[in-house]
Structure formats: structure tokens, C-alpha cells
Amino acid sequence: DGHVVFENVSFAYDERQTALRNISFSIPKGATVALVGPSGGGKSTILRLLFRFYDTQSGRILIDGQDISTVMQRSLRKNIGVVPQDTVLFNDTILYNIHYGDVNASEDDVIKAAKAAQIHDRILSFPDGYETKVGERGLRLSGGEKQRVAIARTILKNPPIILLDEATSALDTTTERQIQRAFAEMTQDRTTLVIAHRLSTIVNADLILVIKDGQVVESGSHEELINQA
Numbered sequence: 699d700g701h702v703v704f705e706n707v708s709f710a711y712d713e714r715q716t717a718l719r720n721i722s723f724s725i726p727k728g729a730t731v732a733l734v735g736p737s738g739g740g741k742s743t744i745l746r747l748l749f750r751f752y753d754t755q756s757g758r759i760l761i762d763g764q765d766i767s768t769v770m771q772r773s774l775r776k777n778i779g780v781v782p783q784d785t786v787l788f789n790d791t792i793l794y795n796i797h798y799g800d801v802n803a804s805e806d807d808v809i810k811a812a813k814a815a816q817i818h819d820r821i822l823s824f825p826d827g828y829e830t831k832v833g834e835r836g837l838r839l840s841g842g843e844k845q846r847v848a849i850a851r852t853i854l855k856n857p858p859i860i861l862l863d864e865a866t867s868a869l870d871t872t873t874e875r876q877i878q879r880a881f882a883e884m885t886q887d888r889t890t891l892v893i894a895h896r897l898s899t900i901v902n903a904d905l906i907l908v909i910k911d912g913q914v915v916e917s918g919s920h921e922e923l924i925n926q927a
């Protein structure tokens with residue numbers, strides 16, 4: 699599972715401007731892919747279409763050969779984990795926030811996922827550990843901490859495809875790198891990981907797609923792109 703193909707996909711939010719222009723690419727199963735390029739280029743739009751937050755207006759998106767417009771949204775989203783740029787957590791405990799959506803997981807599984815997302819030690823320093831409440835009436839977490847909680851949730855869910863949107867992330871570079879590394883190590887070969895990022899600082903990407911003005915202007919491995927430049 700996890701082979702993603704965009705075939706001549708176009709998308710516009712309104713008549714005035716086109717966000718994606720006839721875009722085509724293929725992501726091998728299990729690959730780590732970085733979508734990079736200037737702000738407004740279309741990276742987030744690609745992730746939104748893949749998650750069917752919007753439907754394509756022309757062209758097709760295939761996952762494992764199946765046109766996603768023919769797949770029930772519910773079953774599609776079972777197979778895709780999303781870590782959005784601005785994670786909103788429930789006003790509940792850390793445990794609940796990581797555990798949410800996976801009723802079968804044990805507390806041990808939750809801790810394992812938190813360790814992989816590099817938030818476990820931080821959680822232990824909270825007043826009530828995993829039972830610490832967050833949100834309006836609880837502890838205020840930083841943007842990076844919230845995102846790590848969301849990452850732990852996604853790791854626990856263990857879907858074949860994970861989308862990580864850092865396109866306009868306010869996180870500092872060190873935090874971003876740590877998160878990317880944790881993901882890449884966690885998900886090696888099993889999971890297709892698509893990271894949208896404004897800079898080309900993605901570690902361990904198998905494939906880099908440079909997205910500009912709604913098109914793929916360059917693609918290849920890190921080495922290939924450096925040799926072209």
C-alpha cells in the first residue's frame with residue numbers, strides 16, 4: 699500500500715488563479731518525499747487533494763492504482779494520517795489526544811508512539827504526566843509540542859500514508875529536523891511519507907519535488923538536484 703500517482707491534476711480555488719496546473723508525478727510505495735518550493739506554489743494544495751479535503755477538478759489521483767474519487771472518504775482517511783501545520787488539540791489529557799482514534803491501543807503503545815515523536819520526556823515533566831490536561835483549562839503547549847503530540851497520534855495510527863504539512867510552519871529548524879528524522883526512522887520503507895516544506899532542508903528524502911506556480915519544476919534525489927544546479 700501507499701503508491702501515489704498524480705495524473706494531469708489541475709485545481710483552482712477560484713476563477714482568478716490556478717493553484718495546480720496539470721501536475722503529474724509518481725511516489726513509490728514507502729518513499730519519503732519532500733515537496734519544496736516557494737510559499738504559494740501549491741504544496742499544501744497537493745496534500746489537501748490527496749486527503750480529499752477538496753476534489754480534483756481535472757485529472758486523477760491514484761493510490762495503489764485506484765482513483766481516490768471512487769473511494770469512500772472514510773476509508774480513504776483510514777489509510778492516510780495527516781499532521782497539519784497548525785495542530786489543534788482537544789481540551790483533554792495528553793493521553794486522550796494521542797490515543798484518540800485508536801481505541802485498541804494500550805497505554806504502552808501510546809508511550810512508544812510518544813517516544814518516537816520525541817515528546818515522551820517532555821510529557822513526563824508535565825504536572826500530571828500523560829494525564830495532564832491541555833488547552834483552555836490546562837497546560838498551554840507550544841506549537842512544536844502540539845505538533846509532536848499530533849505526530850505521536852499519527853504514529854500510533856500507523857497508516858500506510860502520512861502527510862506532514864510544514865509549508866508555513868513557524869517551528870524552529872532544529873525542532874523540524876528532529877521531527878522529520880523521527881518520522882523517517884519510524885516509518886522506514888513501510889510508510890509513504892509526504893512532507894511539504896518551504897525549504898529544501900528535508901532529511902532522508904528519497905525524492906524531492908520542487909513545486910512552483912502550481913507545477914513540478916524539478917524532481918529527483920538530493921544528489922541529482924545538486925548536480926543539476
Ligand code: ADP
Nearest residue numbers: 711715717736737738739740741742743744865
Ligand atoms: P504552498 O503550500 O506551496 O504555500 P498553497 O497550496 O497553499 O501553496 O497555495 C497555492 C495557491 O493557492 C496560492 O496561490 C494560494 O494563494 C492559493 N490558495 C491556497 N489556499 C487557498 C484557499 N483556501 N483559498 C483560496 N486560495 C488558496
Ligand code: ADP
Nearest residue numbers: 749751775776778779780781782798799851852
Ligand atoms: P479517523 O476517523 O481515523 O479519526 P479523521 O478523518 O477524523 O479520521 O481524521 C484523520 C486525521 O486527519 C486526524 O488527525 C485529523 O486531525 C485530520 N483531519 C481530519 N479532517 C481534516 C481536514 N479537513 N483537514 C486537515 N486535517 C484533517
